[in-house]
Every structure is written in structure tokens, then in C-alpha cells.
Amino acid sequence: MKTIKKNLGIGFIGGGFITRFHIRSWVGVRNADILGIYDPDQKRAGEAAALARQLKVGEARPYKSITDMVADPAIDAIWICSPNYTRIAVMEEIAEAVIKGKGELIGVTCEKPLGRNVREARRMLQLVQKARLLDGYLENQVFAPAVVRGKEIIWARGARLCGRPYLARAAEEHSGPHMPWFWEGELQGGGVLNDMMCHSVEEARFMLTPPGASREELTPVKVTAYAHCLKWQLPEYVDHLKRISGGKLDYDSRPAEDFARSVVEYKDRQGNILVVETTTSWCYVGAGLRLTMELLGPEYSMQVNTLDSGLKVFFSRRVKGKAGEDLVEKQNAEVGLMPVVSSEEHEYGYTAENRHMVESFLEGKRPMENFSDGVNVTELLMTAYMSIEKDKALPFPPPGLDSFIPAVARGQWNPRKKK
Numbered sequence: 455m456k457t458i459k460k461n462l463g464i465g466f467i468g469g470g471f472i473t474r475f476h477i478r479s480w481v482g483v484r485n486a487d488i489l490g491i492y493d494p495d496q497k498r499a500g501e502a503a504a505l506a507r508q509l510k511v512g513e514a515r516p517y518k519s520i521t522d523m524v525a526d527p528a529i530d531a532i533w534i535c536s537p538n539y540t541r542i543a544v545m546e547e548i549a550e551a552v553i554k555g556k557g558e559l560i561g562v563t564c565e566k567p568l569g570r571n572v573r574e575a576r577r578m579l580q581l582v583q584k585a586r587l588l589d590g591y592l593e594n595q596v597f598a599p600a601v602v603r604g605k606e607i608i609w610a611r612g613a614r615l616c617g618r619p620y621l622a623r624a625a626e627e628h629s630g631p632h633m634p635w636f637w638e639g640e641l642q643g644g645g646v647l648n649d650m651m652c653h654s655v656e657e658a659r660f661m662l663t664p665p666g667a668s669r670e671e672l673t674p675v676k677v678t679a680y681a682h683c684l685k686w687q688l689p690e691y692v693d694h695l696k697r698i699s700g701g702k703l704d705y706d707s708r709p710a711e712d713f714a715r716s717v718v719e720y721k722d723r724q725g726n727i728l729v730v731e732t733t734t735s736w737c738y739v740g741a742g743l744r745l746t747m748e749l750l751g752p753e754y755s756m757q758v759n760t761l762d763s764g765l766k767v768f769f770s771r772r773v774k775g776k777a778g779e780d781l782v783e784k785q786n787a788e789v790g791l792m793p794v795v796s797s798e799e800h801e802y803g804y805t806a807e808n809r810h811m812v813e814s815f816l817e818g819k820r821p822m823e824n825f826s827d828g829v830n831v832t833e834l835l836m837t838a839y840m841s842i843e844k845d846k847a848l849p850f851p852p853p854g855l856d857s858f859i860p861a862v863a864r865g866q867w868n869p870r871k872k873k
């Protein structure tokens with residue numbers, strides 16, 4: 455591993471939607487500058503680099519390849535933010551560049567999900583360890599200020615006096631992804647369950663875990679899940695998906711789930727049963743992205759709803775502007791009473807997440823949210839898919855988990871053809 459410095463140079467792989475979120479969050483991150491972007495789409499790379507320079511969060515420039523970026527001594531850590539189907543090839547190129555001595559790095563972070571299935575997630579962990587790099591798993595919701603502060607208060611007051619919380623609920627819902635590849639089971643790894651339940655299962659586990667305790671404090675024992683395609687197999691929406699993908703998406707014959715729920719039963723070290731209940735959907739049409747979280751115990755509860763924002767605006771029907779995402783992520787309307795999430799980068803947890811990753815790398819420590827957590831999340835999600843396919847509750851870990859690929863990721867899932 456490279457010698458630790460006082461200020462990190464960061465390179466991003468992928469210059470799309472989530473990279474722009476990270477770049478905007480960087481105004482609240484110290485001791486690290488964004489210096490590079492690699493994206494095979496040079497226009498995207500140039501735009502992301504320009505955004506970083508404009509926000510004065512680093513003199514970013516586009517690179518021609520991942521290896522070139524790793525080889526630059528100015529780059530100390532890499533943030534992997536390219537599509538799910540590129541994970542292994544991207545991580546292999548980083549690891550090879552480091553192992554062959556073409557460049558030196560301190561660490562790598564990777565967006566969710568760590569892999570499209572357990573085999574891929576484990577491979578990511580193996581590669582980062584082989585290259586002797588520190589690793590961070592980018593699950594922003596465990597850094598969201600309302601979640602962190604809520605957990606702190608619940609555990610310090612309620613749990614200390616009346617007993618630990620026993621139920622955590624989390625949901626992430628919106629009206630569907632912004633790019634065609636997310637909708638394609640094979641490219642993305644699944645449907646909404648893989649795309650968004652990864653957040654909810656991890657956020658809920660985090661809230662149920664005592665402050666400062668390790669992940670091993672809770673052991674998953676049973677998983678039950680359900681999924682369906684409620685909206686996007688209706689003829690009008692099948693046509694819409696065909697149109698936006700140049701005919702590639704075919705939800706009549708190869709849909710992915712747009713609604714899913716799961717119940718994960720855990721045991722803690724004292725043998726208490728704890729429950730995580732999650733819901734997720736691509737068929738929620740409200741003002742925009744809605745994240746809800748709850749933590750409940752014997753004499754207390756906490757709740758978060760990101761659309762319950764402090765700021766609201768109202769536009770009459772005479773305000774006929776362009777459609778945009780300037781009020782809230784995955785916005786669905788521009789008129790009427792609309793909630794505004796005034797700093798999404800901060801409220802969804804990206805700023806604190808990136809600060810933590812940078813601080814950990816500067817101290818030479820493994821981040822508290824790392825690739826091992828990413829593997830555990832993938833194991834839970836794949837068990838949820840197995841439970842859906844077998845239509846029953848499964849003990850965790852179920853046999854065959856290591857090599858399991860969900861039917862939706864094999865293009866073989868279609869709830870309309872059932873029975």
C-alpha cells in the first residue's frame with residue numbers, strides 16, 4: 455500500500471449520475487481533492503471533471519484508461535461508480551495495475567451493490583485484498599445524518615433504560631431508474647430488489663446494531679421475501695420502456711420485479727430475535743424519491759421520511775416550466791405543493807460517507823463500512839431472491855447461495871407466466 459499522505463487525490467470510475475452526486479457532496483469533504491475521472495464516454499468524463507473544477511473540489515481531468523489513472527502518482531484512491539455489470543472488469547484492472555507495480559494506491563471504494571451476485575461480491579473482496587488495498591463500501595444511508603442521530607438518541611435514551619430495539623423498517627421507493635441498463639435484469643443483477651433493497655437491509659441492520667458494535671453482533675437466521683412486477687408489465691409501460699431503450703427492454707417477456715419486500719430475522723449474542731422489514735419499489739409515484747426508516751423498541755420509536763421535508767414550495771397551474779429534478783431526486787411533478795430536500799448530498803448521507811472514507815484512508819484504517827459488508831448485503835439479497843423463487847421462508851445461509859443467480863438476472867423470471 456502507498457505511503458499515507460496528508461491530502462488524497464481521488465479518481466472516479468464512471469462519470470454518470472452517482473458520480474455527480476459525490477462531486478457535489480465533496481464541498482463538505484476535507485483533505486481530499488477530486489483529480490481524475492475515467493469514463494469510456496469521454497463527454498461524460500469531461501462534464502464530470504468540469505463540475506469538480508467548477509465547484510472547486512479538485513483540478514479534475516479525464517483519463518484515457520483506468521490503468522493510466524492508477525499510474526498517476528497524484529491519484530491515491532479510486533471511487534468505483536460505473537454500472538453494476540462492469541464491477542469485476544474494473545476491479546481486475548485496478549488490482550492488476552497495483553500488483554504489477556504500474557501504480558500505487560491507498561484504497562478503493564465501490565458503489566452499491568458490490569456485485570450482481572454472491573460470487574461477484576466475493577471476487578471484489580478477494581481482488582482488493584490481493585492488491586493489499588483498503589476498501590470502503592459506499593452505502594450512503596448508514597451515514598445519513600437523521601439515521602446516525604436517530605440511532606444515537608434511541609440507543610442512549612430508550613434502549614439504555616427500557617431494552618434494545620427489536621424491529622427496524624426501511625423502504626426506498628421511486629418511479630423507476632434513470633438509465634435503461636438498470637431495468638435489464640442481466641446487466642443490473644436483478645430488479646428493484648437488487649437495486650434498492652441493498653440500501654434498506656443495510657440501513658435497518660445498522661440501526662438494530664448497538665453503537666460501536668461490530669456486524670457480528672447480529673446473525674441472520676431466516677429470510678422471507680416477495681416480489682412482483684405491478685406497473686411495468688402494463689401494456690402502456692411496456693411500450694414506454696421499449697421506446698426509451700431503442701427496443702432493447704422487453705418487459706412483456708423479460709421483466710424485472712418493480713416491487714419487493716423482505717423480512718430478515720436476526721439473533722443477537724443474547725439470543726434475542728430481531729426483525730428487519732423492508733419494502734422497495736419502482737412503482738411509487740409521489741413527489742419523488744421517498745426513503746422511510748423506523749426503529750422500534752419496548753417504549754419508543756423513531757421515524758424518518760425524506761419527503762416530509764422542512765422546505766415546501768407551491769406553484770400554481772399557470773407555472774408551466776420544464777420537467778426537472780431540481781426539487782428532489784426522481785421528481786415526478788413541477789406544480790402544486792412540492793417538498794424540497796434542500797441538500798440531498800448531505801441528507802442522504804453522501805457527504806458524511808465520503809468524509810469517513812477519506813479520513814479512514816488518511817489514517818491507514820479499513821472503513822467501518824467495507825467490502826465485507828457489501829458481501830453480507832449481497833448474501834441477504836440473493837437469499838431473498840431464492841425465497842421468492844421457492845415461495846417460502848429460508849434459513850440463512852441457504853445451500854447453494856454461493857453460486858446462485860436469480861432467475862431475473864438470467865432473463866427467466868416472468869410473474870405473468872406463473873402457474
Ligand SMILES: NC(=O)c1ccc[n+]([C@@H]2O[C@H](COP(=O)([O-])OP(=O)(O)OC[C@H]3O[C@@H](n4cnc5c(N)ncnc54)[C@H](O)[C@@H]3O)[C@@H](O)[C@H]2O)c1
Nearest residue numbers: 468469470471472493495498535536537538540565566633
Ligand atoms: N448510492 C446510491 O444511492 C446510488 C444511486 C445511483 C446509482 N448508484 C450506483 O452507482 C453506479 C453507477 O450508477 P449511475 O446512476 O451513476 O449510472 P449512470 O448510467 O448514470 O452512469 C454510469 C457511467 O458509467 C460509465 N461507464 C460505462 N461503462 C464503464 C466502464 N467500463 N468503466 C467506467 N465507466 C463506465 C457510463 O458511460 C456512465 O457515464 C451503479 O452501480 C449504481 O447501482 C448508487
